[in-house]
Structure formats: C-alpha cells, structure tokens
Amino acid sequence: xxxxxxxxxxxxxxxxxxxxxxxxxxxxxxxxxxxxxxxxxxxxxxxxxxxxxxxxxxxxxxxxxxxxxxxxxxxxxxxxxxxxxxxxxxxxxxxxxxxxxxxxxxxxxxxxxxxxxxxxxxxxxxxxxxxxxxxxxxxxxxxxxxxxxxxxxxxxxxxxxxxxxxxxxxxxxxxxxxxxxxxxxxxxxxxxxxxxxxxxxxxxxxxxxxxxxxxxxxxxxxxxxxxxxxxxxxxxxxxxxxxxxxxxxxxxxxxxxxxxxxxxxxxxxxxxxxxxxxxxxxxxxxxxxxxxxxxxxxxxxxxxxxxxxxxxxxxxxxxxxxxxxxxxxxxxxxxxxxxxxxxxxxxxxxxxxxxxxxxxxxxxxxxxxxxxxxxxxxxxxxxxxxxxxxxxxxxxxxxxxxxxxxxxxxxxxxxxxxxxxxxxxxxxxxxxxxxxxxxxxxxxxxxxxxxxxxxxxxxxxxxxxxxxxxxxxxxxxxxxxxxxxxxxxxxxxxxxxxxxxxxxxxxxxxxxxxxx
Ligand code: HXC
Numbered sequence: 211x212x213x214x215x216x217x218x219x220x221x222x223x224x225x226x227x228x229x230x231x232x233x234x235x236x237x238x239x240x241x242x243x244x245x246x247x248x249x250x251x252x253x254x255x256x257x258x259x260x261x262x263x264x265x266x267x268x269x270x271x272x273x274x275x276x277x278x279x280x281x282x283x284x285x286x287x288x289x290x291x292x293x294x295x296x297x298x299x300x301x302x303x304x305x306x307x308x309x310x311x312x313x314x315x316x317x318x319x320x321x322x323x324x325x326x327x328x329x330x331x332x333x334x335x336x337x338x339x340x341x342x343x344x345x346x347x348x349x350x351x352x353x354x355x356x357x358x359x360x361x362x363x364x365x366x367x368x369x370x371x372x373x374x375x376x377x378x379x380x381x382x383x384x385x386x387x388x389x390x391x392x393x394x395x396x397x398x399x400x401x402x403x404x405x406x407x408x409x410x411x412x413x414x415x416x417x418x419x420x421x422x423x424x425x426x427x428x429x430x431x432x433x434x435x436x437x438x439x440x441x442x443x444x445x446x447x448x449x450x451x452x453x454x455x456x457x458x459x460x461x462x463x464x465x466x467x468x469x470x471x472x473x474x475x476x477x478x479x480x481x482x483x484x485x486x487x488x489x490x491x492x493x494x495x496x497x498x499x500x501x502x503x504x505x506x507x508x509x510x511x512x513x514x515x516x517x518x519x520x521x522x523x524x525x526x527x528x529x530x531x532x533x534x535x536x537x538x539x540x541x542x543x544x545x546x547x548x549x550x551x552x553x554x555x556x557x558x559x560x561x562x563x564x565x566x567x568x569x570x571x572x573x574x575x576x577x578x579x580x581x582x583x584x585x586x587x588x589x590x591x592x593x594x595x596x597x598x599x600x601x602x603x604x605x606x607x608x609x610x611x612x613x614x615x616x617x618x619x620x621x622x623x624x625x626x627x628x629x630x631x632x633x634x635x636x637x638x639x640x641x642x643x644x645x646x647x648x649x650x651x652x653x654x655x656x657x658x659x660x661x662x663x664x665x666x667x668x669x670x671x672x673x674x675x676x677x678x679x680x681x682x683x684x685x686x687x688x689x690x691x692x693x694x695x696x697x698x699x700x701x702x703x704x705x706x707x708x709x710x711x712x713x714x715x716x717x718x719x720x721x722x723x724x725x726x
Contacts, residue, residue, distance in 0.1 A: 227265040227282035231306030239306050244377060244399050245443050247287045247304035250337050253447035254300060260291035263323065269313045274346045281307045285340070286316045288323045290332075293454050299327035302337035305377055309341035312383065316344075317354030324361040331460035333370040335450060338387060339377025355382050362389040367562035370457045372450060375400035375426075375436070376443055388435060391559050392453060392511070395426035395436040396446050402429055402436070427514075434515040434548060452509060456523035456530045457563055464564045465530035470504035474527045474703045478502070481695040485572075485610050485636050489643075489678070492542065495520055495535045495570055498610060502699045504528065511556065516548035521556040526568065527703040532560035535570035536621070538611070545617045546577035547590040554593035554724075557601055566604040566706055569622035572611040574643060591620065592725045598626040600722055604709035606630045606702050609637040609680065609689070624688055629712070630705040632698070633680035633689045640677040644670045647677075 211219075230236065230246065239246055245253070251260050265287075268280045285307040290299045301320045303310035320336070327334040343351035362371060366389060373387035375395045379402045387393045387402070395402065403424030410416050410423065422428065430439035440446040458465045478501045484493055500506040503524035510522035518541040521534050534553055536543035545553075560567055576582075576591055598605070598620065606629060607622040618639060622628040633639070641647065648656070648669045659665035676682065683689045693701050716722075 223266065223282060230283075230304045231281060231308075235306035242399065244305070244339065246306065247302035247310075247337065247339070250302050250374075250376065250443065250447065251287060251289075251291075251300060253444060254335060254337070254450060255291035255293055255298070256295060260289055260300075262287060262289040264288055264319045267315050267319055269315050269344075269347070271313065271344070271347050271350075273348075276346050279308070283307075284313055284316045284319070285310050285344075286312075286319055288319045290323065290326065293333075293335075293451055296454070296459060297330065297332040298335060298454065299323045299332060300335040300337065303340045303377070305339045305341075308344065310339050310377065311341045311344040312351055312354050312358075313344040313347055314350040314354050317351075317357050321357055321361050324358075324365060328365045328368050331369060331462055333372065333454055333457065333459060334365070335372045335374065336386065336390065337374045337376060338379050338383070339375075340383060341378060342380045342383045352382070355386070358386050359389060362386050366391075367461055369460045370454070370563060372453070374446060374450060375402055376446070377401070380404075380406060384435075392438070393429075393436045394438045394440065394446050394450060395429055396440050396443050397426040399443075400426045400436075430512075430514040432515075434512065434552065437512045439514065449509075453511075453523070456509065456525075457565070458530075461562055461564065467528045467530075468525070470507075470525050470528050472504040475700045477696045478699060479696055481698060485634070485695075487636070489611060489638065490542070492538045494539050495537045495543070495572065495610075498570060498698075499524070499533055499535060502526075502702065503531075503533070508533065512552050516546070516552045518543055518546065519549035519553050521552060523565075526699070526706060529706060530565055531568050531706070532556060532565045533568050533570070534622070536573040538572050541577070542574050543572050543612075544574055544577045545591060545594070545620065546582055547585055547587050550587070550590040550594045550620075554597040557594070557597035561597070561601040561603050564603055566606070566709065567598075567601065567622065568702055568706075569605070569607040569628075571607055571609040571613050571618070571621040573614065573617040573621055574612050575615045575617045589725050591616070594620045595626065596722070596724045598622055598628070600716065600724075601627075602712075602714040602716065604629055604706055604712050606705045606709070607632065608693075608698060608702065609633040609639065610695075611636050611638065612643070613637060613639045615640075615642050624690075627714075629709055630690050631688065632691055632693045632701060632705075633684065634695045634698075635680065635692055636695075637680035637689075637692070638674075638678040639680060639683040639689070640673075644673040644678065648673055 265283045288301045371390035372392045373390045384402050401424045426439035429436035508524045520537045652669045680692045
C-alpha cells in the first residue's frame with residue numbers, strides 16, 4: 211500500500227470514529243435537545259486545542275451479538291486541550307454509542323486521561339451522558355465503574371475535578387460525580403438518581419417523574435448533589451470555564467493572580483448602610499460581598515442549596531479567594547445541617563487548592579429543634595469546626611453583626627486558627643443573644659421582681675450595652691481590629707498580602723478523621 215493509501219485509510223477510520231453512533235443517532239440526540247459528545251468538547255476547550263486520545267479503541271465483548279456492534283472509540287471521547295490557555299483533560303460520554311453506556315474499555319480510556327491529568331498536574335472535566343453500566347458486559351462494566359471511583363478518590367485534592375451532567379446518570383454511575391469537587395447539571399437533560407421512577411414506584415409506591423426525582427433543579431436545591439443548575443449547555447460550559455479560571459492547576463500551585471483593574475484601596479460608602487442597626491432585621495450579605503471583591507465579580511457556588519449560607523469564588527487584589535458567609539436573608543443566617551455540610555465542603559475544597567478563605571460573619575447560632583438534633587446537627591456541625599481548624603490556607607474573617615455562641619467559634623474564629631479577624635463597629639460577639647442570655651442568667655431575679663417584664667427589658671439592655679459590641683472581644687485579642695466598614699476591601703487585601711507566605715504544617719498522621 212502506498213503512503214497515500216495508508217493516509218486515506220487513516221482519515222477514513224478517523225471520520226468513522228468521529229461519526230460516533232452515526233447520523234440517525236446524532237439526529238436523535240439533537241432531537242432530545244442534547245449536544246453530541248464532540249460538540250460539548252468544542253464548547254469546553256479553547257478553539258482548535260483539543261487533542262483526542264484512543265479514538266480507535268473498541269470493546270472486547272462478544273456476548274449478545276456485541277461482536278457485530280462495535281464503534282471506533284467506543285462510548286466515550288477522551289483527550290486534552292487548553293481552557294483559558296491552560297492544560298485541561300476531559301472525557302465526554304457519547305450517548306449515540308450504545309447509550310453512552312460504560313464498558314470496560316470506556317473506563318480504561320477515562321482512567322488513562324485521569325492518570326495523565328494527575329501526573330501532569332492539570333484539571334480534569336468529566337462530561338456525563340450515559341445509560342450506566344454496559345449491560346452486555348456484566349461484571350466487567352461494574353468493575354469498570356469501581357476503577358473510575360478509585361481514580362476519582364485517589365486524585366481528589368491533587369487536581370481539580372469537575373463533573374458536567376448533561377444526560378442520564380443512574381445507579382452507581384452517580385458516584386463518580388459525587389466524589390468530584392464540583393457538579394454542574396443542565397435543566398431538562400441532566401438527570402441523576404440511584405433508581406429511576408419505575409423502581410421508586412414499585413418499592414415505595416411514590417409516583418414521581420425522572421425530572422422531579424433527579425433533575426438539575428432538584429439536585430441543586432434539595433439534595434445539594436449539584437453545585438450549579440444551568441438553563442443550557444452553552445451557559446453551562448461557559449461557567450465551567452469561568453470556574454476553572456479561579457482554580458489552580460493542582461495542589462502544587464497557588465491560584466493565578468490577574469490584573470482586575472480594581473483599586474485595592476477603593477472605599478465603598480455603601481457598606482455603611484447595608485447592615486440594619488436593628489439586630490434582627492434581615493439584609494442581603496451578597497451585597498456586602500460584591501461591594502468588597504474586585505469589580506463585584508462573585509461566582510456563587512451551591513447557590514440554590516442551604517441558602518442561609520453563601521459560598522463562592524471572587525478575587526481580591528487580583529488574587530483568587532474563596533468566600534464563605536452567613537446569609538441573614540434566609541433563616542436569619544443560622545447554621546443548620548445543610549449549611550454546615552455546604553460550608554465545610556467548600557472550606558476543604560479551597561484548602562486543598564491553596565485558595566485563601568475570606569469569611570463574612572453574621573450568625574445567630576446553630577438551628578435549634580428536634581428535626582435538626584435527630585438528623586445530626588452535632589455531627590454535621592462538627593464538620594465545619596473540623597474543616598476550619600484543619601485548613602492551613604490564609605483565613606481572614608469580618609464580623610458584620612451577630613457572632614453568637616458555638617456558631618461564632620465555627621465561623622473562622624481565632625480559636626480555630628483564623629489568622630486575622632476583623633469586626634465592624636456593628637458587631638456583637640456573645641455567648642448568645644441578649645434575650646436568651648437574660649432568660650437564663652437572671653431567671654430568678656426576673657421571676658421575683660415586682661414587674662418581671664420591665665426588669666427583663668432592663669437586664670436585656672444591660673447585657674446588650676456590655677456585650678452587643680466588638681470591644682469586649684477586641685480587648686481580649688479575639689478580634690484583631692475593629693474597622694470602618696468602608697475600608698473592608700483594603701483591609702482584607704492587605705491581610706491576604708501579609709499572609710501570602712503563610713506556612714503551617716499539621717501534626718503528622720495518616721489522615722484526619724473528619725466526622726462524616
Ligand atoms: C447497554 C444501553 C444501556 C446500557 C442504554 N443503552 N443503556 N446499552 N447498556 N446500560 C442503549 C439502548 O439499548 C439503545 O440502543 C441506546 O442505548 C439508547 O437508549 P434508549 O433507551 O433508546 O434511550 P432513551 O430512551 O433516551 O433512554 C435512556 C435511558 C435508558 C433512560 C438511559 O436507555 C435506560 O433506562 N437505560 C438503562 C439504564 C440502566 O438501568 N442502566 C444500568 C444502571 S446500573 P439502540 O441500539 O436501541 O440505540 C449501573 C450500575 C453501576 O449503572 C454500578 C457501579 C458500581
């Protein structure tokens with residue numbers, strides 16, 4: 211064969227691989243409102259940078275007529291390219307090939323790019339659209355999943371791992387995304403559940419559609435499995451690219467510093483008027499965050515879940531930071547089970563990738579009640595204490611108003627190795643709110659007085675005068691400074707600059723035992 215003929219054969223095979231399951235199945239994919247695996251790759255990577263690996267891999271199964279049902283590349287496209295001009299690895303499951311089902315070789319392809327991403331210290335994006343384990347391959351395809359979970363786990367904290375769910379993920383298949391750092395889902399097409407509607411109906415009798423059971427919104431809002439729920443695939447991949455921009459390539463790097471053009475010394479007059487003087491009145495903590503960070507650009511993560519707590523990425527002085535904040539607009543910003551889980555996970559995500567933590571505090575305490583106690587607020591709340599204590603990244607906090615009790619301690623306090631704790635003059639640091647404190651400490655005095663209501667009010671005022679300010683805590687050094695709210699931006703930027711060289715090593719151990 212002449213070289214020209216060999217090249218022609220190569221090109222023919224390459225075209226065949228690119229065609230996936232063929233035009234009819236591609237048409238069916240589009241008819242479902244879904245893009246193909248390769249169209250998704252094109253949205254993720256910088257144009258023309260994607261390099262495919264293993265396009266000629268085929269499965270080895272011969273049962274159930276599978277010897278005649280082979281597709282070049284099998285059911286997944288894998289490779290690497292540039293995102294924002296930085297090396298990134300990806301796999302994209304091809305639903306047009308046997309429903310994107312996971313075969314032994316598909317798993318080998320996926321694990322290979324995961325190995326390459328870890329070896330080369332670059333992030334990894336998995337795009338999921340699959341009917342699950344390849345039924346014809348039996349136990350081989352189950353082992354194939356197990357291998358992926360192991361890779362996800364071993365590389366956790368090594369390189370950022372992102373999952374994009376743009377099709378079905380059912381059964382055990384849901385657990386690869388669940389182990390990764392961030393999960394994106396697209397409404398209407400991304401679905402994730404342990405068992406589908408039919409099984410649910412037969413076991414529990416509940417009637418529920420697949421979208422109600424495991425659609426993007428329900429996973430982003432109720433279960434918290436998804437960090438983002440987007441309207442379209444285009445919007446979704448734009449956001450994946452933006453998120454990657456905040457993250458370093460691996461645990462060995464610090465996040466990039468870029469010139470955002472925002473003056474580090476910018477004063478924000480509005481910050482004087484966001485926190486109401488009435489200490490129970492709600493306000494939107496997001497307004498404070500956006501006034502402080504560079505150009506007001508805040509990428510909220512997990513925004514629909516546990517809305518009493520806000521987490522996300524922004525930049526300060528061009529440097530990427532993780533923000534955590536109580537949200538007084540929802541449940542008065544109380545810490546409950548979901549908020550603790552969300553916050554603890556975010557602290558650890560930032561800590562493994564060297565992203566400093568900036569925490570805004572306005573918290574009345576942990577959520578009381580049998581529901582929370584019985585479901586384990588102690589165990590879940592402990593995660594947040596553990597995560598903040600263990601984290602070695604720079605930790606700066608700003609108390610804007612209430613910081614009561616155990617929740618004050620949990621929110622990046624100095625006793626949990628917070629580096630710099632600032633308070634606004636509106637801050638109140640106490641064991642609990644004045645009303646609760648007076649009811650306990652002065653119970654006898656109130657009940658024995660001639661006018662209990664008046665006595666109670668007088669005692670509340672006395673307690674408030676003493677503790678409803680930041681100066682008692684500042685006098686003991688628990689607060690490093692009480693600052694003019696307008697200067698918050700420059701104060702935090704300077705603190706982070708000062709902490710740039712921070713080096714802390716935790717005591718030697720195999721690994722800590724976070725209360726899961
Ligand atoms: C082999 C599969 C497949 C699978 C789909 N296909 N799932 N082939 N193994 N798991 C094939 C179909 O036969 C069909 O082939 C093509 O993919 C498209 O599937 P459709 O059913 O036509 O598509 P759609 O109507 O969109 O429905 C998608 C679906 C459905 C909801 C995902 O296919 C489905 O229910 N599949 C089975 C899901 C499942 O139970 N998987 C096993 C989960 S258990 P043709 O040739 O007709 O186009 C699991 C265990 C993991 O994953 C354990 C890890 C520890």
